Amino acid sequence: MGQEEEQAEGGRCVTGRLAPSRQVSSGQLGHTGTGCSMADPAQTQELVYLVTGGCGFLGEHVVQMLLRREPRLRELRVFDLHLSPWLEKLDAGPVRVTAIQGDVTQAHEVEAAVAGAHVVIHMAGLVDVFGRASSETIHMVNVEGTRNVIEACVRWGTRFLVYTSSMEVVGPNTKGHPFYRGNEDTPYEAVHAHPYPCSKALAERLVLEANGREVRGGLPLVTCALRPTGIYGEGHQIMRDFYRQGLRLGSRLFRVVPASVEHGRVYVGNVAWMHVLAAQELERREGLMGGQVYFCYDSSPYKSYEDFNMEFLGPCGVRLVGTRPVVPSWLLVLLAALNALLQWLLRPLLLYAPLLNPYTLAMAKTTFTVSTTKAQQHFGYEPLFSWEESRRRTIRWVQATEG
Numbered sequence: 352m353g354q355e356e357e358q359a360e361g362g363r364c365v366t367g368r369l370a371p372s373r374q375v376s377s378g379q380l381g382h383t384g385t386g387c388s389m390a391d392p393a394q395t396q397e398l399v400y401l402v403t404g405g406c407g408f409l410g411e412h413v414v415q416m417l418l419r420r421e422p423r424l425r426e427l428r429v430f431d432l433h434l435s436p437w438l439e440k441l442d443a444g445p446v447r448v449t450a451i452q453g454d455v456t457q458a459h460e461v462e463a464a465v466a467g468a469h470v471v472i473h474m475a476g477l478v479d480v481f482g483r484a485s486s487e488t489i490h491m492v493n494v495e496g497t498r499n500v501i502e503a504c505v506r507w508g509t510r511f512l513v514y515t516s517s518m519e520v521v522g523p524n525t526k527g528h529p530f531y532r533g534n535e536d537t538p539y540e541a542v543h544a545h546p547y548p549c550s551k552a553l554a555e556r557l558v559l560e561a562n563g564r565e566v567r568g569g570l571p572l573v574t575c576a577l578r579p580t581g582i583y584g585e586g587h588q589i590m591r592d593f594y595r596q597g598l599r600l601g602s603r604l605f606r607v608v609p610a611s612v613e614h615g616r617v618y619v620g621n622v623a624w625m626h627v628l629a630a631q632e633l634e635r636r637e638g639l640m641g642g643q644v645y646f647c648y649d650s651s652p653y654k655s656y657e658d659f660n661m662e663f664l665g666p667c668g669v670r671l672v673g674t675r676p677v678v679p680s681w682l683l684v685l686l687a688a689l690n691a692l693l694q695w696l697l698r699p700l701l702l703y704a705p706l707l708n709p710y711t712l713a714m715a716k717t718t719f720t721v722s723t724t725k726a727q728q729h730f731g732y733e734p735l736f737s738w739e740e741s742r743r744r745t746i747r748w749v750q751a752t753e754g
């Protein structure tokens with residue numbers, strides 16, 4: 352371990368690090384090399400990746416995708432506030448997996464994790480549109496946490512940073528303007544009031560503005576931001592909540608949003624693949640990709656949020672009642688407002704955070720779909736999983752959740 356890493360090691364908050372005896376390696380796993388496409392012996396394994404938020408819904412898929420699709424990987428650092436048990440069962444082959452329990456709002460913890468890394472994929476964040484966290488906390492994690500990651504890259508000489516942004520950096524905006532099959536250059540009034548999209552927009556701007564900054568060693572930092580639309584797939588907790596709600600209502604859900612509203616959705620495996628590909632190509636195409644944003648989507652059909660969910664919940668026995676909204680729009684607005692009032696009144700006693708609130712209703716009612724070839728043109732992105740395969744995998748997961 353280099354001197355820099357040792358210094359950083361001293362400050363590293365590594366409570367969850369796998370002790371050497373517990374490093375995941377092919378020897379201890381009796382790895383036969385059949386489970387996943389392991390590192391190509393011809394490829395030298397010299398890269399250290401840091402994935403922040405690596406234990407989250409998307410993070411788990413990015414970790415798995417890196418282990419399968421980055422043959423140059425020597426060490427994979429998984430940094431998260433909450434480490435997951437599945438890390439212990441990873442089939443990592445010859446790759447050293449270092450689990451780091453840490454907080455992106457703590458600069459010293461971020462620095463300890465970044466020191467010595469070649470690439471950082473920064474996904475850690477509070478994805479909260481249900482009022483669970485305060486706006487201050489959302490800002491601290493999503494914005495200040497991202498600032499800490501950038502400064503750590505500059506200080507420790509890490510040159511490549513991929514940031515997981517979001518479609519919400521663009522919209523839907525506070526005026527409910529639709530965004531129909533738009534791309535990265537489509538004019539749109541991106542005005543936000545909710546803490547989450549505000550924080551993602553600020554964080555994305557920090558990342559893009561950091562592109563070109565000199566890092567330790569004198570070379571420039573190269574950054575890009577990926578903007579997934581609504582991600583679905585194995586591990587999507589909101590999908591699980593809808594399924595459970597449907598089971599509670601007698602295997603029924605009630606349509607509350609017009610079927611004509613279109614939502615862009617993207618399979619988590621394709622989002623993970625786009626992150627890995629962008630990280631790999633960022634070095635080879637830094638002049639083209641540096642400082643750029645890319646929408647992240649695939650061939651998942653454009654449908655209303657509810658109809659899209661039924662692609663998976665229908666085969667699991669749930670049916671959607673109503674070809675039109677079963678309640679008038681004004682009543683839905685009133686109910687959402689009442690939920691927000693209840694949340695505020697109950698906050699000193701308990702956390703009341705239902706799916707329906709003024710923001711989620713506005714999101715659900717506003718068309719937001721993307722159609723673009725920028726990622727394909729800039730770094731050759733093509734979805735790894737077809738719609739049929741994405742649907743099959745998600746249905747299998749939903750069926751297993753209640754099994």
Ligand SMILES: NC(=O)c1ccc[n+]([C@@H]2O[C@H](COP(=O)([O-])OP(=O)(O)OC[C@H]3O[C@@H](n4cnc5c(N)ncnc54)[C@H](O)[C@@H]3O)[C@@H](O)[C@H]2O)c1
Nearest residue numbers: 404406407408409431432454455474475476517579581582
């Ligand atoms: N889920 C979506 O539909 C979607 C769409 C677009 C973009 N995104 C973005 O993708 C990223 C991952 O989202 P997700 O859906 O996997 O959410 P998630 O909540 O499952 O994962 C976020 C991870 O970040 C970790 N984290 C939170 N606060 C932290 C802190 N202070 N320090 C360290 N780790 C912390 C959490 O423990 C969690 O493991 C987020 O940045 C989110 O904005 C998500």
Ligand SMILES: CC(C)[C@@H](O)CC[C@@H](C)[C@H]1CC[C@H]2[C@@H]3[C@H](O)C=C4C[C@@H](O)CC[C@]4(C)[C@H]3CC[C@]12C
Nearest residue numbers: 478480517519580581607656706707711712714715
């Ligand atoms: C209760 C009904 C009105 C029901 O239809 C509400 C659905 C609502 C919970 C979702 C509708 C749109 C979703 C958001 C969208 O898919 C994109 C997002 C961006 C991403 O960065 C984080 C997740 C999310 C905000 C996603 C959250 C759930 C919805 C608001």
